[in-house]
Amino acid sequence: MSDKDGANKAWSGRFAEAVDDRVKRYTASVGFDRRLWRADIQGSLAHARMLARQGILPASDLAAIESGMVQIAQEIESGSFAWNLDDEDVHLNIEKRLTALVGDAGKRLHTGRSRNDQVATDIRLFLRDEIDRIAKLLGDLQSALIDLAEREAGTVMPGFTHLQVAQPVTFGHHMLAYVEMFARDHARLADCRTRMNRLPLGAAALAGTTFAIDRESVARELGFDGVAENSLDAVSDRDFAIEFTAAAALIMTHVSRLSEELILWMSPRFGFIAIADGFCTGSSIMPQKRNPDVPELARGKTGRVNGHLIGLLTLMKGQPLAYNKDNQEDKEPLFDTIDTVADTLAIFAAMMATVRVVPQRMRAAALEGFSTATDLADLLVKRGLPFRDAHEVVARAVRRAEELRCGLEDLAATELAALSPKLDESARAVLSLEGSLAARNHVGGTAPDQVRAAVARARARLARLP
Numbered sequence: 001m002s003d004k005d006g007a008n009k010a011w012s013g014r015f016a017e018a019v020d021d022r023v024k025r026y027t028a029s030v031g032f033d034r035r036l037w038r039a040d041i042q043g044s045l046a047h048a049r050m051l052a053r054q055g056i057l058p059a060s061d062l063a064a065i066e067s068g069m070v071q072i073a074q075e076i077e078s079g080s081f082a083w084n085l086d087d088e089d090v091h092l093n094i095e096k097r098l099t100a101l102v103g104d105a106g107k108r109l110h111t112g113r114s115r116n117d118q119v120a121t122d123i124r125l126f127l128r129d130e131i132d133r134i135a136k137l138l139g140d141l142q143s144a145l146i147d148l149a150e151r152e153a154g155t156v157m158p159g160f161t162h163l164q165v166a167q168p169v170t171f172g173h174h175m176l177a178y179v180e181m182f183a184r185d186h187a188r189l190a191d192c193r194t195r196m197n198r199l200p201l202g203a204a205a206l207a208g209t210t211f212a213i214d215r216e217s218v219a220r221e222l223g224f225d226g227v228a229e230n231s232l233d234a235v236s237d238r239d240f241a242i243e244f245t246a247a248a249a250l251i252m253t254h255v256s257r258l259s260e261e262l263i264l265w266m267s268p269r270f271g272f273i274a275i276a277d278g279f280c281t282g283s284s285i286m287p288q289k290r291n292p293d294v295p296e297l298a299r300g301k302t303g304r305v306n307g308h309l310i311g312l313l314t315l316m317k318g319q320p321l322a323y324n325k326d327n328q329e330d331k332e333p334l335f336d337t338i339d340t341v342a343d344t345l346a347i348f349a350a351m352m353a354t355v356r357v358v359p360q361r362m363r364a365a366a367l368e369g370f371s372t373a374t375d376l377a378d379l380l381v382k383r384g385l386p387f388r389d390a391h392e393v394v395a396r397a398v399r400r401a402e403e404l405r406c407g408l409e410d411l412a413a414t415e416l417a418a419l420s421p422k423l424d425e426s427a428r429a430v431l432s433l434e435g436s437l438a439a440r441n442h443v444g445g446t447a448p449d450q451v452r453a454a455v456a457r458a459r460a461r462l463a464r465l466p
């Protein structure tokens with residue numbers, strides 16, 4: 001290239017020297033922001049149509065821009081488009097090609113616009129579609145978990161606190177806990193989408209434009225709920241990227257907690273579940289192994305999304321109004337967050353549909369930890385003992401069962417009676433796993449009938465989503 005490569009740079013008119021190659025490489029974003037091309041064309045077309053309606057752009061120019069953009073879209077889709085680092089970013093690459101195709105009409109497209117409001121619009125258009133795709137994937141995962149919960153609504157397993165056997169629950173109930181988390185995630189995404197769905201175009205570089213533009217009509221054409229109120233905020237706001245990444249970090253956190261449980265449950269020590277071979281991997285040295293690589297990777301990738309969230313927050317914290325080139329750094333974390341969350345949700349929806357439980361193992365574990373001790377205490381309270389005293393009686397019952405190396409439900413009526421005059425043979429009914437489950441018969445409880453009702457509610461809630 002010659003010393004002053006002015007003809008090739010959209011903004012180099014005032015520069016006496018060519019930009020250093022290292023600077024070109026350092027500042028170019030086309031290597032990654034080309035992913036926004038569809039949104040960029042969509043936004044440019046809406047802008048051009050508005051300019052034509054307002055009499056700012058001749059109808060013949062609009063026609064030329066529209067046909068040029070059709071060709072550009074075909075070139076990009078087919079892979080023949082020549083992306084050029086010298087043209088810095090997706091916006092200038094497309095504009096340059098448009099001008100090569102249609103001449104001066106292409107040069108007029110940027111009237112009343114800046115790359116600052118252009119990129120702010122592009123990311124919103126792009127992220128809006130990605131949010132819809134991720135919301136759908138979240139729905140698929142919830143659906144798989146609800147099916148599993150229905151199938152195992154009455155399957156007893158130990159519920160844990162401190163990873164110690166606490167009280168019996170059903171496997172279905174446990175799965176529905178995750179459905180609740182993912183339902184909140186769904187709502188968070190929808191909420192973020194609503195706040196994001198305002199049109200920045202019209203803000204131009206930062207202060208608005210001298211042309212008689214009609215922002216409302218552009219907003220309507222592009223499916224925004226309205227225009228961004230303040231031009232300075234419109235070009236510099238990246239809250240939506242942070243909000244989305246925060247929602248994504250929570251999704252990954254929930255997936256990661258589920259992963260941790262799957263990994264434990266699949267380990268031979270627990271042996272509670274199996275997942276299909278297609279979702280496990282082997283060891284290159286230990287032929288006996290079936291490793292839970294998918295949940296382990298998901299747990300690991302959670303760190304990466306959390307990192308992107310902190311990266312974006314840090315990106316914004318020191319920026320004065322309005323646009324700064326720092327903002328170009330929003331894209332890679334955002335894209336990687338989208339890819340990570342979407343891939344993870346898709347594979348989890350498929351994998352969870354293959355989960356098979358091993359009821360005997362879960363039952364045996366539930367029987368091990370005196371998991372119905374609270375039920376016995378509750379019975380004593382119902383028979384008139386203050387709860388703290390009941391707690392004490394049951395603690396002695398547990399100690400006695402430990403001495404006899406048996407479960408609470410195996411204590412003879414005489415043993416029970418010796419612990420408290422309020423205990424007799426009838427107390428044994430509340431000590432069975434099934435009795436314990438069935439007794440928690442209220443909304444949100446683990447009684448199998450309640451779990452089935454919760455399954456129905458969760459399904460209906462999911463069906464109501466757009």
Ligand code: ARG
Pocket residue numbers: 029033089115116119323325327328329
């Ligand atoms: N590639 C830029 C970005 O992603 C586009 C906006 C550039 N604007 C500017 N004034 N340099 O933020």
